[in-house]
Amino acid sequence: MNFSLYLEIIYKEMVNMIEEKSWKQFSDSGLFWLMNTTLHTFGWSLVKEVEKIDGEEVIVRVYPARVKFRGFTQDINTDGYIKVSKYLKDNIEELNKEANE
Numbered sequence: 001m002n003f004s005l006y007l008e009i010i011y012k013e014m015v016n017m018i019e020e021k022s023w024k025q026f027s028d029s030g031l032f033w034l035m036n037t038t039l040h041t042f043g044w045s046l047v048k049e050v051e052k053i054d055g056e057e058v059i060v061r062v063y064p065a066r067v068k069f070r071g072f073t074q075d076i077n078t079d080g081y082i083k084v085s086k087y088l089k090d091n092i093e094e095l096n097k098e099a100n101e
Contacts, residue, residue, distance in 0.1 A: 030083025
């Protein structure tokens with residue numbers, strides 16, 4: 001098998017392993033908050049800009065930024081833990097299956 005054919009096969013397999021999600025889905029799952037809890041350690045954060053469009057909050061831009069603050073309020077952390085726990089509860093079987101494939 002030639003190398004370019006090998007790369008093409010690998011690429012096709014990888015594409016099948018990727019499912020694009022929206023920033024809203026990422027944020028609603030609590031993973032946006034979770035990633036920022038780690039990034040804050042290094043003085044970084046993912047920032048999301050939200051606008052109301054037709055009465056609904058829509059994430060219109062996301063970018064990395066240097067920040068001078070660390071951590072979140074207790075209420076934000078509690079909400080984040082609840083969201084991540086729900087995400088895990090709702091997706092644990094699929095996550096376990098993928099990890100063992």
